[in-house]
Amino acid sequence: MQDIRWNTFWVLLLVSFLSLVFWGFKSLEVALFFFISCIFVYLLSHVYWIYRLNKWLKNPNLSTIPNGSGIWEEIFAILYREYRKQKKSKSELTTTLGRFMTAAEAIPDGIIALNQNNEIEWCNKPSEKMLDIQLAKDINQPINYLLRETRFTEYLNDNKYDGTLKLISWRNSGRSFEILLVPFGVSQKLLICRDITQIEKNDSIKRDFIANVSHELKTPLTVIVGFLETLFDMKNEFNAKTLPYLQMMLEQSDRMKKLVEDLLQLSSIESNAAPAEKKEIDMTELFKKLKKDSEFLSKKSHKINMSINKNIALLGHEKEIYSAFLNLISNAIRYTKKGGNINAIWDIKDQKPFFEVQDSGIGIDEKLIPRLTERFFRIDADRSRNSGGTGLGLSIVKHICIRHQAQIEIYSQIGKGSQFKIIFPQERLSLKNK
Numbered sequence: 001m002q003d004i005r006w007n008t009f010w011v012l013l014l015v016s017f018l019s020l021v022f023w024g025f026k027s028l029e030v031a032l033f034f035f036i037s038c039i040f041v042y043l044l045s046h047v048y049w050i051y052r053l054n055k056w057l058k059n060p061n062l063s064t065i066p067n068g069s070g071i072w073e074e075i076f077a078i079l080y081r082e083y084r085k086q087k088k089s090k091s092e093l094t095t096t097l098g099r100f101m102t103a104a105e106a107i108p109d110g111i112i113a114l115n116q117n118n119e120i121e122w123c124n125k126p127s128e129k130m131l132d133i134q135l136a137k138d139i140n141q142p143i144n145y146l147l148r149e150t151r152f153t154e155y156l157n158d159n160k161y162d163g164t165l166k167l168i169s170w171r172n173s174g175r176s177f178e179i180l181l182v183p184f185g186v187s188q189k190l191l192i193c194r195d196i197t198q199i200e201k202n203d204s205i206k207r208d209f210i211a212n213v214s215h216e217l218k219t220p221l222t223v224i225v226g227f228l229e230t231l232f233d234m235k236n237e238f239n240a241k242t243l244p245y246l247q248m249m250l251e252q253s254d255r256m257k258k259l260v261e262d263l264l265q266l267s268s269i270e271s272n273a274a275p276a277e278k279k280e281i282d283m284t285e286l287f288k289k290l291k292k293d294s295e296f297l298s299k300k301s302h303k304i305n306m307s308i309n310k311n312i313a314l315l316g317h318e319k320e321i322y323s324a325f326l327n328l329i330s331n332a333i334r335y336t337k338k339g340g341n342i343n344a345i346w347d348i349k350d351q352k353p354f355f356e357v358q359d360s361g362i363g364i365d366e367k368l369i370p371r372l373t374e375r376f377f378r379i380d381a382d383r384s385r386n387s388g389g390t391g392l393g394l395s396i397v398k399h400i401c402i403r404h405q406a407q408i409e410i411y412s413q414i415g416k417g418s419q420f421k422i423i424f425p426q427e428r429l430s431l432k433n434k
């Protein structure tokens with residue numbers, strides 16, 4: 001590789017030598033003239049190549065790069081190589097980006113990239129169709145200006161990213177969507193939107209089927225239980241051998257009746273997607289009733305203690321709240337040995353009212369806790385059945401909580417008892433004697 005410093009040095013040396021020769025053979029004037037002319041020509045050639053370089057840089061193109069001469073030949077060769085390399089990686093990057101865009105367009109889910117201000121940076125075609133937006137028109141628009149739904153704005157600003165949001169009947173299209181926010185980059189988000197209309201329809205068909213079957217079973221079962229009870233009242237007229245069968249029939253039909261009632265309650269709560277009403281509940285009265293019913297269920301064989309903060313009331317659906325609270329107490333009674341302790345607490349923490357049931361019962365394996373609210377999930381099916389359980393209690397509690405925007409927290413350890421806590425949002429709190 002040539003070095004411009006050596007190149008200049010050799011040129012100067014040669015010109016100086018030739019000038020000295022001219023000085024010796026001719027005169028000083030001729031020598032000086034020769035020296036200055038050579039330097040001038042040398043500089044002029046560099047100025048010329050700088051001009052060509054400048055011209056080429058204004059419109060760089062591989063085919064028009066000058067060849068150069070002397071040191072400039074090498075400079076242009078290096079430029080050519082680097083420019084070719086850059087062009088190649090640019091074209092690779094464009095191909096990869098193009099492939100990514102094509103793949104993103106092929107995904108049936110809607111994908112929207114949002115910047116730190118929740119403005120649309122990019123979105124694919126399915127998202128345009130689902131959420132009625134147009135990238136060309138809506139780029140850089142805040143997403144919550146286009147999806148005007150309070151629940152969506154809350155979900156967006158929550159920055160929790162641990163759940164999905166269901167949007168039903170968006171812009172009267174009658175379709176349902178599930179929205180998931182995923183953080184990426186420094187503070188950008190990816191909004192993924194899935195059309196769940198068909199899944200929702202199937203769920204609704206299943207729910208309706210269960211509700212209809214339960215409804216149809218309810219009347220004949222009530223009649224059967226009624227007649228069995230009448231027969232049982234006439235037990236003196238039966239011989240000792242028949243009586244246990246009668247008793248078993250009565251127990252089993254009672255179980256079926258309870259199951260049908262729980263199924264009906266579950267499908268009625270489930271099919272009601274709207275948030276529960278916000279009517280002030282008289283908690284003192286509710287707890288009086290709870291105490292009476294829980295003592296009846298326990299047959300006074302547990303120490304049941306109820307502690308209630310009378311300054312706080314709940315805004316909700318009284319019947320549903322009563323059912324959820326009684327379900328938790330009833331579980332505590334059924335899964336705690338005789339003589340055990342049960343505490344039911346109504347209080348407030350961090351501006352949020354909560355209901356908590358603590359028991360000193362058999363406890364639950366920590367691994368199974370996330371499954372407890374599934375329909376018909378029972379750790380010990382025989383124990384549940386024998387204690388009058390249907391496997392639907394916690395599922396009902398979960399749906400009542402959803403309707404009240406409440407959260408369930410469960411802490412338990414085998415042999416050390418359990419704690420079930422329902423935490424209500426602040427907007428369902430009503431403070432008394434403020």
Ligand code: ADP
Pocket residue numbers: 331332335359361362363364372373377378379380384385388389390391392393394395418
């Ligand atoms: P079930 O009618 O069987 O009690 P639930 O839905 O109310 O149905 O509860 C589901 C399962 O969770 C129960 O079968 C039981 O195994 C477990 N469970 C619920 N509450 C308690 C509790 N307080 N202590 C121990 N296990 C419990």
